[in-house]
Amino acid sequence: MKVALLSFAHVHAATYIQLLRDRSDIELIVTDPDAEPGDPTRGKTLADELGVPYRADYEEALAERPRAVIITSENTRHRQLVEQAAAAGAHILCEKPLATTEEDARAMIDACQQAGVSLMTAYPVRFHPAFTALRHSTTDGSLGRLLSVHGVNNSSPPALERSWFTDPALSGGGAIMDHTVHIADLIDVLLDGEQPTHVYAAANEHLSPAHEGAAEAVETAGLITLTYPRGLVTTIDCSWSHPATHPTWGGLTLTCVTERALVEFDAFPPLLTGYDTSRATPRWEPAATDLDAAMLNSFLTAARTGQRAHPDGHAGLRTLRIVLAAYESLRTGQPATITAA
Known part of the structure; x- marks a missing residue:
């Protein structure tokens, strides 16, 4: 093919x-x-x-x-x-x-x-077997109602490798545009596509300079709070907060609080630790699950067979609407409302 x-x-x-x-x-x-x-x-x-x-x-x-x-x-x-x-x-x-x-x-x-x-x-994190287990444990009813979700997706600034990430004309925004969506997609899975009613965002621009020629700097750290119709509250830390010298590029975690338990998911746990003599820094070896490979396999199977691929464009749209509401909240200083699609 x-x-x-x-x-x-x-x-x-x-x-x-x-x-x-x-x-x-x-x-x-x-x-x-x-x-x-x-x-x-x-x-x-x-x-x-x-x-x-x-x-x-x-x-x-x-x-x-x-x-x-x-x-x-x-x-x-x-x-x-x-x-x-x-x-x-x-x-x-x-x-x-x-x-x-x-x-x-x-x-x-x-x-x-x-x-x-x-x-x-x-959205490769959807394909992590540990997330599949978390989804099952929080939706099968055994742990009671889901009360809150806290997600963190932090990394080094991607502009260290590709400068366009800090040019709004090419990126559309900074850390909120780049990192909100992975966590928002996992929450979307847990809630079967339910959209929040209100989005409140706070952000700053302290961690990297503006792109050369850009009219303004993009946000490099952000925290977003989402409120859902059933009263569920979730938060997303979407910051580019890891320094270039950090032993890993980034990470993604999810903490779910239910009526009977607290369930945690770490997409990239540092299972092995060591020391990199060439860089004089600690070294963490990631887990064996290759999420990009799993995602590509799913996509190629769908392309080969003609089946519908997941996560599809509608999933991408739902998470984008959360991002756009977060920027509206930043502009007004007030929670932004998401209307039914």
């Missing part, structure tokens, strides 16, 4: 390439025409380094009629590439956030529905 990866802008692009390039059932082609000329971390230079066939632009890659397309561009370019890929008849896996505006997200969903192709949002 032919698969095309469009753009190397996102930090996950190289990971996806490495997971797919040696599979006997996949013919992988890639393109990154928006890279700055001479950038050694992108474009044909990176494709040659990773040993994958490179195409000059998106049109050339899509002209080969790939069965599946993976979009790892800057956030504000997702809509254009999804619409192009859908028009070419490809099933699509799009990096998160699905889009930066509700209008774009709905247009992407509509384009894929009209073309008869799947649109999947890249």
